[in-house]
Amino acid sequence: MKWKRILKWILLALLLILVALLQFSFWTSTNDCDQKAGLPSHPMKAIRYCEYGNPDDVLKLEDLEKPVPNDNQVLVRVRAAALNPLDLGIRMPMWIRLVTGRRKPKETRLGVDYAGTVEAVGKNVTQFKPGDEVFGGKIGAYGEYVSAVADRAVMLKPSNVTFEQAASVPVAALTALQGLRDKGHLQPGQKVLINGASGGVGTFAVQIAKSFGAEVTAVTSTRNVDLVRSIGADHVIDYTKEDFTRTDQRYDLIYDLVNNHSFSERRQILTPDGICVMVGFGGSGWHDETWVRLGGALNALVRSWFVKQKFVIFLANLNRPDLKILADLMESGKITPVIDRTYKLNEVPAALKYLEQGHARGKVVITVD
C-alpha cells in the first residue's frame, strides 16, 4: 500500500513540474520584436507580425533591415509574392503553438512564394547573376527583398510568364506535382478526380494531371465550372448540385483538397488499387470544420491499413529539381498560373481575409513596387 501512495505522489510531482515548465516556457517565449533595435541602416519595407491574432490587428508594414546575402545566397528584389493558406498560421490554434512559439510566434516574417530580380550574389554562387529573373520559396516573401540559398528553392523564371504568375507557383504547384506524382503515382490514361479544383492548388493540379496524360474530373462550385474547363478538365462536377461519391464511375486517384467525404464514400468510387491523396482539410485557416475534416482524414488513413486501396496524407516540400520541372511546364505552356486577385504590399491583411473565406479562384498575389 505504501509504495502505491509514494508512486502517486511522484506522479503528481512530475505533473506539477510539467505544468510549471509549460507555464514558464509560455511566459518566456519571445521573438525578435522584443529586441530593441535602432533604425535600420539599409531599410526595406516588409510585413511583420509580433503577436498571434487577426490579420488587421497584428500584421504591420514596417521598415526592416534589408538582408545581406552570405557567400551561398542570392539577394532578390521581390516583384511579386503569393498567398498560401499556411500564412493563416498567424491565427495558429494553441496546440500548434507548442511548435511555432507558445505566447508569441518565433518566426515574425510572413509569406513564402516570391518572384523577382537578382540584385546581388554571394561569392560561391555560380547559378545566378545580378539581373536574372527568378522565382522561389523563402519565409519573408512579403517584403521588398529576400535572401535565399542559391541551390535550394530558387529557379530562373521562364520569360513567357509574369512575375505575378511565377510567384504563384512554388507552394501550390509543388503540392500539386508531388501529390499527383509521388503519392498518387498518376499514370497516363488514368482517371483522377480533383476535389477543390478551382483554388490555388487545384488549378495547378488540373493542369499538371492533364500534362501527365490523365483523364481529369474536377469538383467545384457553379461559378467555377467554366474556369476549370478552360484549364483542361475533361469532366466537371458541380458540388452544389451533385455529390461526387454518388456515381458508378471509378477513379484510379482522388486528389482531395477538401476532405469533406468519409472513408467509405471515397473508397467506393476508387478502383480496387486506387489511391486517395488527402492534401487539405477544408479551405484556408483553422475553423471548427477543419478539426472534423482532419479527424476524418486520420480515420481514413488508419482504416486504409486494412484494405487494398491506399489513403495517404502528405506535406509538400520546396526543392529546386521540382521547381525546374514546373518552370519547364510553364515554358512549354502546359501550365499557366491562374490569378484571382492582386493586392499591394500594404494590403496583405485584406488579401489574407479574402483567402480565408475559402473561395479563391486560383492564386491571390501581392505586387511589390
Ligand SMILES: NC(=O)c1ccc[n+]([C@@H]2O[C@H](COP(=O)([O-])OP(=O)(O)OC[C@H]3O[C@@H](n4cnc5c(N)ncnc54)[C@H](OP(=O)(O)O)[C@@H]3O)[C@@H](O)[C@H]2O)c1
Ligand atoms: N499538404 C500540403 O502540403 C498543402 C499545401 C498547400 C495547401 N494545402 C491545403 O490544401 C487546401 C487547399 O489549398 P488552396 O491553396 O488550394 O486553397 P484555396 O486557394 O483557398 O482554395 C480553396 C478552394 O476550395 C474550394 N472548395 C471549397 N469548398 C469546397 C467543396 N465543398 N467542394 C469542392 N471544392 C470546395 C473552393 O472552390 P469554390 O469557391 O468553388 O467553393 C476554392 O477554390 C487547404 O486546406 C490548404 O491548407 C496543403
